Amino acid sequence: MKSTLKLIKNAEIYSPKYLGKKDILIGGREILAIGDNLKIDSSVEHETVDFKGDYLIPGLIDNHVHIIGGGGEGGFKLRTPEIMLSDITLAGVTTVIGVLGTDGTTRTMTNLLAKARGLEEEGITTFIQTGSYEIPVRTITGSIVDDIILIDKVIGVGEVALSDHRSTCPTFEELAKVISQARLGGMLSGKAGVVNVHMGDGTDMLSLIYEVLDRTSIPIRQIVPTHMNRNPQLFSEAIKYANIGGFVDFTTSTTEVFLAEGETKCSKAMEIFYRKGILDRVTLSSDGQGSLPEFDGDGHMTGVGVGEVKSIFKEIRDSIVEEKIPLEDAITVATKNTAEHFKLDRKGEIKVGNDADLLRLDENYNIVDVYAMGNTLVKDKAPVVKGTYEK
CATH class of the missing domain: 2.30.40.10 (Urease, subunit C, domain 1)
Structure with missing residues (x-):
């Protein structure tokens, strides 16, 4: 080609x-x-x-895609399938960062790396994050630092789950160690070493992240919390986090149920951040091929959808057409902002x-x-x- x-x-x-x-x-x-x-x-x-x-x-950069599939919260039959090249390219995405999710057992880091290499052979640029929801973090070499330094496609850690009933409920010490190792690996390799943190619906929200920032010298931009538009309380925290210099990531894949329950539509979230002058601290990601499970008050799954990469451009377009954000500002959230924050040279x-x-x-x-x-x-x-x- x-x-x-x-x-x-x-x-x-x-x-x-x-x-x-x-x-x-x-x-x-x-x-x-x-x-x-x-x-x-x-x-x-x-x-x-x-x-x-x-x-x-510029071609879009999707920084959070389950390229080998995700899900499985309702059993093996609900494991989502691997992504296909055209699912990505028809969405206007030319660079993806692959992640594992809830399942770090049947979905492995070596699977993730192989899929990333395959997609790049087919025509797009790919990177991956080492780890999954749980701590201790899943790696390829046995070390976060070694993965980032020695494996070209590994650029950081993610998605580590916090404030979620599916997380491993890490302690301050455990989370601080993961972030510091990611930072060290990034510094020694010239990569970003960013930690992508999955934020759930729990009431703890960003408290553990703030504790890490308060008790260590780790810079705030080493940590990117994602799904920050999932409920009104978390969206308010997103504004606070961005105002003190942090980067936040909004998830574009959604369902009518999620929106009805209070999730902030990404195009509207962009408009609010644009009006506040902090849109330069926002990235968008699709959670593509990840499951979109719905749970009742007792934590039982009641339904499931699948994230779509094409949702990123849809929200960017809606922000232009419906929210009246200028084109040059709207596209930064999945181009320049993402490339700069994840240190993706020649991109964005x-x-x-x-x-x-x-x-x-x-x-x-x-x-x-x-x-x-x-x-x-x-x-x-x-x-x-x-x-x-x-x-």
């Missing part, structure tokens, strides 16, 4: 910052030039695409030297084309590259 030289003409480029109507030259996997009236000698083999004023934005921005991970949007903000590392994976809303076992 070799990339030829590509020249995109007349694109309204949002880098996410608005750059104006420009041309962009792609060679191999990277952006070679951005400018006005770019030309290529006719003797040089290349492909030219005229965008005719359509929008060009349209600029010379970065990977050519790009989305073409029409005038109504619908995804038309998807480019990943310079290759066209989706054209005219249809996949032109499919996963190995996709029909």
Whole structure:
């Protein structure tokens, strides 16, 4: 799947910052030039695409995807399936960070690593987090630090569960040790070493995280709590956490039941953070292929859904169309913000030297084309590259 030289003409480029109507030259996997009236000698083999004023934005980064499936809270038959390439690319996502979830026994770190490598061979960029809900953390080498330093795709730890009836109820010492090990591994490898923390509906909320921050010298941005829009109390904590300098992650996959029970719709959460001037401290993730279990007051599961990667772009589009957030601000939550926080070099921005991970949007903000590392994976809303076992 070799990339030829590509020249995109007349694109309204949002880098996410608005750059104006420009041309962009792609060679191999990277952006070679951005400018006005770019030309290529006719003797040089290349492909030219005229965008005719359509929008060009960075490919989305989904920082929380159960790429080998998740779930199983209601028994083996409720284990969700592995994700397929087109589930990701049709959603406009060109980079994913894979995680385990509730099940660190039948879903293993080696499975996760193998799936990530497979998806990258099929055409997108992948990373993974070591660990699952429980502490002690599941690893590949037996050490958080060693995983992060020695395995290229491992960039941090996650998702460790807090304030949830499915967590292992870690102590301050246990959680602080995990975060400090992740930080050390990140420092020694040049990676982010961020710990992704699953937040449940428990009343403890962020109390253990605040205790770690109060009693240690660990920086606040070493910890990213996710699902922070799941109920009104946790959403209020998200505002507080962001206001003191932390990053928060909102989950885009949801159900009508969750929303009726008080979950804050992501597009609305974005609008509130935008109005407060703290949208630069927000990332969005889909929880793709994770189960969306519903429980009664006694903790018995009453229903289950499956997270979808496509929910990220839906919420971004809703934030633009319904909440009136400017396009260049709306797309930062799954592009620039994510790339900077997780230290994903060459990702998240349209600029010379970065990977050519790009989305073409029409005038109504619908995804038309998807480019990943310079290759066209989706054209005219249809996949032109499919996963190995996709029909």
